[in-house]
Amino acid sequence: MPQAARPKSPHLDIYRWQIQMVSSILHRAAGVALAAGTVLLVCLLASLAAGPEAYAKVQSAAGSVFGQLLLLGWTWSLAYHLLNGLRHLLEDTGHGFQIKTFVKTGWVAVAGSLVLTALVWACVLLQRGGA
Numbered sequence: 001m002p003q004a005a006r007p008k009s010p011h012l013d014i015y016r017w018q019i020q021m022v023s024s025i026l027h028r029a030a031g032v033a034l035a036a037g038t039v040l041l042v043c044l045l046a047s048l049a050a051g052p053e054a055y056a057k058v059q060s061a062a063g064s065v066f067g068q069l070l071l072l073g074w075t076w077s078l079a080y081h082l083l084n085g086l087r088h089l090l091e092d093t094g095h096g097f098q099i100k101t102f103v104k105t106g107w108v109a110v111a112g113s114l115v116l117t118a119l120v121w122a123c124v125l126l127q128r129g130g131a
Contacts, residue, residue: 019106026110027084030077037074075120080113 015021044062047054061067087105090096096105 019103019110023084023087023106023109026080027088030081030084033073033077034081037070037077040070040074072117072121076113076117079116079120080109083109083112083116 044055044058047058062071087096087109090105096102
């Protein structure tokens with residue numbers, strides 16, 4: 001006896017992508033990236049304690065193209081998670097739930113994280129040039 005067709009559960013193929021969905025996904029991904037970056041930070045601190053040779057190896061890895069991309073991603077994750085977390089704190093007070101405001105603050109968190117990341121890396125590059 002054939003089974004009746006069951007309705008599909010809502011999933012990403014059904015929903016139209018919106019900033020609300022993207023900001024939720026990005027917030028979780030940024031949290032995971034921050035956790036992984038913290039493990040790398042602990043490795044860096046451990047290499048400092050292990051001596052100059054160990055630290056030089058970590059510094060060399062961080063200075064590689066791959067290392068720089070990881071640091072850039074970690075910087076963006078920190079900026080985004082911070083700004084979106086502040087957005088959530090605002091919402092916890094009962095503000096910003098109107099759809100127009102919710103969408104606007106989502107875009108502010110995304111754009112602000114890109115601006116903060118660019119500012120941090122501009123400072124890093126300026127400091128390298130002055131050293």
